[in-house]
């Protein structure tokens with residue numbers, strides 16, 4: 702249990718202060734999350750809407766919950782009342798549903814555009830052209846209850862660190878060009894969420910402002926790649 706706090710402190714010691722650490726608690730019990738919380742960590746990431754909906758009421762109210770997994774439109778309602786940031790938005794359809802649920806809850810929901818950077822085609826996400834198309838569309842102007850705050854991406858699951866670095870550079874490039882073309886006057890569009898347990902050092906070197914760390918904090922998960 703104390704290991705969790707020790708792990709968090711070790712990571713925090715080694716990252717710049719401007720980088721936000723998101724403790725990825727998916728599959729882990731609320732007791733583990735509470736240990737991390739009592740050790741000073743207030744930001745957690747989950748990847749399943751119902752799991753998050755179940756855990757949230759059992760834990761302190763000032764936790765900042767980030768949703769980092771693939772989000773089906775019919776599950777947005779479970780997290781809309783409290784979620785702080787949705788990292789994984791990759792379609793207008795999903796944006797519309799988040800906007801609708803945000804409106805219902807009388808709030809504005811922050812989100813990131815998920816960009817596909819990995820070689821594997823199983824991963825979700827937009828490419829640069831798809832994103833530009835969304836941002837140019839008339840439809841999104843009506844979505845006043847959601848706020849785009851940046852981009853997120855996942856590198857290929859590989860030991861080839863050159864490949865990973867290349868993919869993070871690519872995400873930074875997409876961010877820069879989108880920022881330039883659509884968000885120059887929007888200070889809130891500033892986040893690049895990239896980097897996990899095995900690659901966060903590279904991600905920070907390549908411009909990450911948020912890293913999402915699970916196993917280096919909570920230990921290995923039963924199903925450690927996607928679970």
Ligand SMILES: *Cc1c(COP(=O)(O)O)cnc(C)c1O
Pocket residue numbers: 725727748769770855896897898899913914915916917926927928
């Ligand atoms: C599980 C997960 C992480 C954390 O993975 P670790 O390798 O355990 O640090 C980060 N981002 C997403 C989207 C995840 O699903």
